[in-house]
Amino acid sequence: MSTPSPELTTVADHLVVIHDGVEVHRFDGLEPDTSHQLEIVDPERGDRTVEARTLPRPPGELLCRIATVNDVHFGETEAGRIDDHPEGPIQRAEPGEAPYPETMNRGAVTEIAEIDPAAVIVKGDLSQDGTPDEWAAFEACYRGAFGDLLHVVRGNHDAYRGQTAYAGDQWIELPGVIVALLDTTIPASATGTLSSDQLDWLDAHAATADRPVLAMGHHQQWIASSGGSRSDAYFGLHPDPSDGLDEVIARRRAVLVYTAGHTHRHRVRRMIRSGVPSVEVGCTKDFPGTWAEYRVYEGGIMQVVHRISTPEALAWSERCRHLYSDFGVDYASYALGTLADRCFVLPNR
Secondary structure: OOOOOOEEEEEOOOOEEEEEOOEEEEEOOOOOOOEEEEEEOOOOOOOEEEEEEOOOOOOOOEEEEEEEEOOOOEOOOOEOOOOOOOOOOOEOOOOOOOOHHHHHHHHHHHHHHOOOOOEEEEEOOOEOOOOHHHHHHHHHHHHHHHHHHEEEEOOHHHOOOOOOOOOOOEEEEEOOEEEEEEOOEOOOOOOEOOOHHHHHHHHHHHHOOOOOEEEEEOOOOOOHHHOOOOOOOOOOEOHHHHHHHHHHHHHOOOEEEEEEOOOOOOEEEEOOOOOOEEEEOOOOOOOOOEEEEEEEEOOEEEEEEEEOOOHHHHHHHHHOOOOOHHHOOOHHHHHHOOHHHHOEEEEOO
16 A cells, blocks of 8 residues: 655645655745645655645734543554454554554644644543543643633543533633634443533534634534435434534624544534534544644634654554555545645634
């Protein structure tokens, strides 16, 4: 299996990052909203040029930066495993290697700390099975680094046995922005929901919000235009509360986006009624191994997805590029998505 090379993984207003296997090429200090011809020097394969356009910078001052991760899965030991099927390929840490969730999350923490975040948001699936040891490993990694800046909500993997840790909605006020962190988890279920009380809570809070709101949760939204039948078994946020969330956002123009995890992919769709983006951010634990940064300006918010680029993290995530290929899945394309799925500007409404 060949490795695509090079890959334009990240763009911001001043930054472009290109990955060539485990080689990382960073171009910083660029002009915003401009096409750039970027030279990759490679004595073995020859120099190459990659064209990339930086994002426009939203108007006004930079007020804060936020970081998010999801699907970090402390305690997982097999990547690519589907139930009891032997097919995969299934990747495991080699003898002598650290558990791969620790490798990936340590890399994420190192990079997130460099942006001096106003908050670090974890959108669920902290663990593989919601055990005390798994949560303790998560806390040691993230709470130890970020303390009171850390805000966490559970995912389905954290509640398969009816656990209630990390449950509940949160209204997190930050410089220039508010994060509405929604608990979408149904204990003992892979699917998600929002109750009418939760939607009323979001509606009431957003009605009086004095700054833009980022709504976040674990489960991705069901959207009719993206295909698939309307089903109670939808592997995400149930269609009824998905529509209810769209209706609240249509009324409350302070809300700029809903962002989720759960699918281990990067994707952007538009809600039907509000037209607001419904965003999925890929997992931290395997390919491509990402965390998302939100740069909050007076006139809008920029999402910038970063591929974790410590040497150990890249070595692991590259091994996971072809997960599920025995099932006919092009996991690399599915998980990475398009550049526009990862890096974009959310203007104020």
